[in-house]
Amino acid sequence: MDARFAAESQVTVTTTVNGELRTFTAPAHRTLLDALRNELGLTGTKSSCTEGECGACTVLLDGKAVNSCLVLAAEMDGHEVVTIESVSRDGVTDLQEALLKEGAVQCGFCIPGQVMSAEYLLSHTPEPTVEEIRSAMSGNLCRCASYNRIVNAILATSKKRVSTGE
């Protein structure tokens, strides 16, 4: 086993991250989560369970929400990744503002993942019901259990966006 690690195979990946073409080299087994955090320095995406259950590492991959801990960085060649850093590039969004207003943010560790899942939900279901929100968001754990606050924030954002045609 020593030899395998000595000659750990490296891959070079070119992918669009937050609208920019990025190239990096990493061990072949590197997950997208670790590549974002280590190779690309984007630490807004959080690492928690590392087994696809908690949702803290949620990013958008070609527009869809995925657990970045379950995706290999090597698979990213030619694909497009959007992280929390991109969502907040132009300041705090309406959804983020609503989360603060509703008191949804406590320890905050799960919040970047919650934001990504909520944005994905709103991208394909602009006017979700409470039940649809609970179902769509159920892959994002919050141990502070701000669940009802987050649901309220998503509802408020949806209402605002629909009424302003955003």
Add this chain to the structure above:
Amino acid sequence: MSDALRSQNNGISLENGVIGTRTQRYGGIERVTGAQKYVADLDFPDALQVAVVTIPVGCADILAVDTSAAQAMPGVVAVLTAADLPSPMPRFGVSHKDRPVMADGRVNFYGEPVAAVAAQTKEQAEAAARAVLVEYRELPGVYTLDAALAPDAHLVQDPSDPTVRPKDALRESNVLEGQTIAWGDVAEQEARAALIVEDSYTYPMMTQFPIEPLGFVVEPTDTGGLDIYCPVQHPFLLQRIVADLVGLPLTRVRVVAPDPGGGFGGKQIPKLEPLVAFLALKTGRTCRMMLNLAETTESIRRAGSQVHARTGFSAEGDILFHQVEIDYQLGAYADVAPRVMTKGSYVGAGPYRIPAVLIEARAVLTNTTVSTAMRGYGCPQISWATESQITDGARRLGLDPARVRLRNLVEKGEDFVQGEYPAQADGEWKEVVEKAMQLAHWDEPLPERHGRGIAMAIKSSATSGLSQSLVRLLFDGGALVYAGTSDMGQGARTIWAQTVSDELGVPLDQVVVVSGDTDIVPFDLQTSASRSTVFMGTAVLRACRDVRRQVREMYAERIGVQPEEVRDEPGLLVTPDGPVPLTAAARTALGPLRGEFLGQGTCRLEGRKGHPLGGDASFYEFNCSITEVEVDPGTGQFVLVRHVTVCDVGTELNPIQVTAQDEGGAIMGIGQAIMEQLVYDDHGRLLNAGAVDYRVPTYRDVPLDLCTGSIENHDGPGPYGSKGMSEGPLLCTGAAVGTAIAEATGAKITDLPLTPERVWKETRSAAQAMTR
């Protein structure tokens, strides 16, 4: 409530301030944008990564550790074994110094490190850790309370080891400590009882599951010291323990504690930090170890319990006596768990007026994950039994379980713990119960298959404490507040900012809260027991008042009047020429040299010798919870139709944070009632660490109607009449849900969690018993 705390700050009204308003979270923007730096986000470019070597059993003698293959692997800088550490093995702990830095010839729980590797990358460290060969002989470890208490049980802590429990009379058993709380004459009351309810209950082991896993970084400094980066609830405790272990003065051990991503008690007491510190000393390099959730679960948990209870009632519903035997299942080392036992059992008879009580509690060592503090401490375990007993008694007497409780509930000022060290109700608890009943529509009839359960509980807060704070009022009217409380989600920073804003008249966006660095921030004993609003809140308030006094005195001197001619009030000075904003007065007072005012505040509460808790509680958290369920008897599946939780909080300093903490506590309590439990196999291996196998509540587990409420009588010892809060909502959730299911199904369940399988089985058994 102690006089030390009582002597201040009640009765201040700040009608125009931000205290009492839904002020948004301090640090909220960083948290929603991903900019907040948690410990794993800090950059240590040259750090070595650490992995520990463990063995796949929970109890074994270590016969040999061969590190030669691992040492030769790529990227490996050091492999640390027990042989590299001082002899005797350094041990640490809060009540007992019993935990070794790493396994000392014997592994006492699954996951205990036998060796540790530092390498250039995490992958290299993990590969080398796997290549360390450990020869061991498995021992018949004790993994359950029954096994640990059996007559010929394996002893978790070697009684012959002079360093472990040398003077301890119980050292030939696995009982680490016991406590008896007793008053009145049980036999005499038993003779009067119309009904005696007797039953046994179990409360499983659970884990804190902070969504941010544990992580530790230790950096050797140029001056021979250590900088430790760790999301710890008690930075000053970690500093002291590491300084003691490695023999450094406090000035050479600095703990930097980034805001934790949730703690729930699991981030209080040091665990692997000392091991990483020794690795940093050995290598002279920064050593970093970040765990994932499963590894975190293998490191922290709550004590499970077995309870046997007997409760006597009069025909009218008076509780005549309550007798409890409770064993708390600790892990292999004490941690703070003996105190979990004493604090839980001290209030174990509940908030009632009971003529005779006998509670016998034991803290029992087992070869399992070290059991530590967790939200609610030792109260949920015992309240599960006590509250189930009361509802059972009420129903058998044909009485309303809520009204039986109200009948026995103590009034404000009345003893609910009697005997040599009594405890008195410090709030209008009846109002809490009545509000909960109203919110839950308690007296409205229920549809078929529905059931309602009510429960209540109390928890003692801190019984001693020390918090110190500094407040700097700057020339331009901004302010910095230094407070050592760890803001792990409860929102402490927000409360300090609100306090400074109101007291000094500084806009919220010009208040900076500095926390989490033992080199910069004054001493704070700990962030635990919902104490911070009361203890650190008082220190911050006093520091603000100190600034106000200084401004008043210097301003008077500057304008040439006597200090008595000027009065300070929140945010302003009242001068002979009328009111002046405090910040403007401060500028005038400081004059051309500018500079700043530096205020200091301390809140100290000494304990009381002999008291079973080491002192009188500074306040109590009182909660009443009511749950309504709908159960499908065919499958045991149930829906939480409504859950109501009401607490006595004194004053809501920030209503949105109170609501969020109450909802979070209630949902965590519901998780513990219906799904959470740790499972070990016959070799002491934890089978369900991690998010896949350990279930916690998701969006879909939240009750359809979750309703929180507070009672505010401004009668707490904290600033503006506040009390601590946030543990209350999970103290008695188990019994609220359990007795609701019992009402819906006719099946009384005595074991948690209340899984559908268990509900279905018990419902079937109850139905069969009825037809027999």
